[in-house]
Amino acid sequence: MNAPLSHTALSPEQGPAPAATQAADLAALPLIEKWIAFATVSRDSNLALLDWTEAYLNDLGIHCSRTYDDSGQKANLWATLPAHDGETKVGGLVLSGHTDVVPVDGQPWDTDPFKVVIQGDKMYGRGVTDMKSFGAICLMMVPELLKRKLKRPIHLAFSYDEEVGCIGVRRMIADMQAQGFKPAGCIVGEPTGMQVVIAHKGKHSYQTTVHGFEAHSSLTPLGVNAVEIACEFVAKLKSMHRELVQNGPFDPIYDVPHTTIHTGVIAGGTALNIIPRQCEVTWEIRHHHMNTPEDLFARAKAFGESLVPAMQAVAPDTGITHELKSVLPGFATAADSEIAQLCFYCAEVDPASGAGKVSFGTEAALFHQAGVPTIVCGPGHIAQAHQPNEWVTLDQLAWCERFMRRLADRVCVA
Numbered sequence: 001m002n003a004p005l006s007h008t009a010l011s012p013e014q015g016p017a018p019a020a021t022q023a024a025d026l027a028a029l030p031l032i033e034k035w036i037a038f039a040t041v042s043r044d045s046n047l048a049l050l051d052w053t054e055a056y057l058n059d060l061g062i063h064c065s066r067t068y069d070d071s072g073q074k075a076n077l078w079a080t081l082p083a084h085d086g087e088t089k090v091g092g093l094v095l096s097g098h099t100d101v102v103p104v105d106g107q108p109w110d111t112d113p114f115k116v117v118i119q120g121d122k123m124y125g126r127g128v129t130d131m132k133s134f135g136a137i138c139l140m141m142v143p144e145l146l147k148r149k150l151k152r153p154i155h156l157a158f159s160y161d162e163e164v165g166c167i168g169v170r171r172m173i174a175d176m177q178a179q180g181f182k183p184a185g186c187i188v189g190e191p192t193g194m195q196v197v198i199a200h201k202g203k204h205s206y207q208t209t210v211h212g213f214e215a216h217s218s219l220t221p222l223g224v225n226a227v228e229i230a231c232e233f234v235a236k237l238k239s240m241h242r243e244l245v246q247n248g249p250f251d252p253i254y255d256v257p258h259t260t261i262h263t264g265v266i267a268g269g270t271a272l273n274i275i276p277r278q279c280e281v282t283w284e285i286r287h288h289h290m291n292t293p294e295d296l297f298a299r300a301k302a303f304g305e306s307l308v309p310a311m312q313a314v315a316p317d318t319g320i321t322h323e324l325k326s327v328l329p330g331f332a333t334a335a336d337s338e339i340a341q342l343c344f345y346c347a348e349v350d351p352a353s354g355a356g357k358v359s360f361g362t363e364a365a366l367f368h369q370a371g372v373p374t375i376v377c378g379p380g381h382i383a384q385a386h387q388p389n390e391w392v393t394l395d396q397l398a399w400c401e402r403f404m405r406r407l408a409d410r411v412c413v414a
Contacts (some may be wrong), residue, residue: 021394022215024119027123027401035099036125042100046072047100049099053077053139053158060142065179068397070192074160076172080144080181084149084413089179092153093339093411094186094372096363097135098162098169107315107388120393129380129392134189135401136275141404148412155183165326169363173370184338188364189378191385191392192356192398196343197376198281199357200364201254202330204293205284207323208233208304210228211270213315214277223275224311224318227268230279233320234263236303237283240296249290256359282325286359289332297322328361331368339373346406349375349397358382377403 023029038049054064057079057120066075077099082088104113104126111117113126126215127133138156146152157176160168176183190197210233241261250257261283268279285293304320311318333340335355344351358384364374379400 007096009371019063020121023123023355024392026394026397028034028133028140028397029116030138031139032123032128032133032397034346035132035136036116037114038099038254039114039126040100041103041355042161043103046099047073047075049127050075050077050158052210054079056139057123057142062142062148062284064144066174067168069160069168070085071172074168075156076160076168076175077156078172078176079103079156079270080203080227081150081154088153088181090182092155092183094155094157094183094367094404095138095168096157096159096186096188096367097131097138097190097378098363099132100160100163100168101130101373102163102386104388107201109388109399113390116341117395118223121286121393121395123394123397124389124391125206126390129191129390130382130385131190131378131380132393133380134350135162136377137397137404141403141408142407145408145412148408148414151191151411151413152184153180154411155358157186159182160384166361166363166366169366173366177370181267181286183372185337185342186364186367187339187343188362188367188374189400190360190362191378191380191382192347192358192376193381194377194403195338195356196331196347196349196354196377197358198335198340198355198362199253199332200330200376201259201286201288201359203284203286203328203361204296204297205282205327208281208283208300210279210281210319211317211319211321212275212277212279212311212348213318215275217273217275220275222276222314224314225275227276227277229311229320230266230268230281230309232307233300234283235280237261237263237300240299244291246397251288251290251357253355254288254357254359256286259285259287259296260359261285261296267354273305275308286361289329289330290358330361331365331374333368333373333375337373339375342407343377345410346403348402399405 215223269276
């Protein structure tokens with residue numbers, strides 16, 4: 001059973017405070033520039049980036065393997081740096097990151113999003129924070145890790161389609177297990193401000209569909225207005241969210257200390273003079289360990305069912321249906337675990353106060369679910385992710401490079 005987590009919420013003031021970093025100080029800069037130049041938006045292929053990365057690793061003598069999606073246009077890349085005694089399967093450490101980025105369509109960028117631009121103390125580009133810089137820094141470290149010889153294997157795990165539901169990593173983990181790899185720990189380099197994140201919330205997403213009955217808008221009593229009923233349902237979701245905000249339960253270590261309920265998309269109706277026949281509501285629950293998403297969904301569903309008798313009194317074939325669209329589990333790793341203690345050392349963070357929990361989901365939950373103790377720690381902040389003019393400070397990148405060099409001190413023979 002995991003040890004109690006009695007740490008503080010993430011704070012950008014924690015950790016070392018070195019002199020301001022210059023671009024010339026970043027050993028990984030050429031690799032970051034290269035990775036950003038591949039426009040691996042989730043709707044498109046990531047194979048060009050993988051081809052380049054695999055060639056880079058092959059030149060260093062590293063074997064790589066891939067797992068593809070059904071189309072063959074996207075893939076995960078798994079690469080193993082063997083231990084000095086030849087061990088490749090057992091007791092290793094996974095360095096994990098996704099290769100896809102979110103779209104830039106319609107965003108007011110001031111620079112080319114697929115070209116690294118450095119202005120002052122910031123680096124701009126799609127993916128500099130979320131999360132190509134971490135992957136590039138891992139690649140930068142490979143020659144040093146090989147030169148210094150590893151006590152245990154290191155695995156690089158680069159996935160596809162994280163941004164659309166952590167899709168690719170599921171196949172990579174299944175293949176990892178099928179091939180007999182048994183890592184002792186995993187570090188997922190999502191943007192945490194280089195703080196050591198030991199837990200994140202889980203997420204359930206749903207699509208609720210109101211099936212109404214069409215009629216001319218001048219004859220409203222003869223129709224069942226799906227949009228209006230959907231709005232009643234959304235209002236109930238908002239009411240439930242307000243209860244969580246006011247009453248909790250609360251876990252103060254999280255950036256948002258309570259479970260949240262959010263409506264993201266609502267679509268229905270065809271014309272003003274037609275009573276809408278159908279309306280779809282897409283919504284989510286992001287929960288911590290003190291709430292059960294199934295119970296919250298049951299409350300929402302029960303409210304919907306309370307609306308159905310009045311609907312069917314007008315038109316018997318009307319109703320409300322629900323579909324569970326996706327599930328991303330939460331995760332929690334003990335703060336005194338080997339992987340957490342290693343990351344506290346590498347990040348130069350005080351274990352007594354440096355652990356955090358976040359509300360956004362990551363692939364860490366899936367590695368954790370597969371029995372691999374996992375930590376999330378990477379450069380940049382989630383507030384800059386998915387934004388126009390996405391940026392990361394040079395100091396954050398330098399901090400990540402120091403993290404990797406301190407990791408080498410722990411995992412290398414020399």
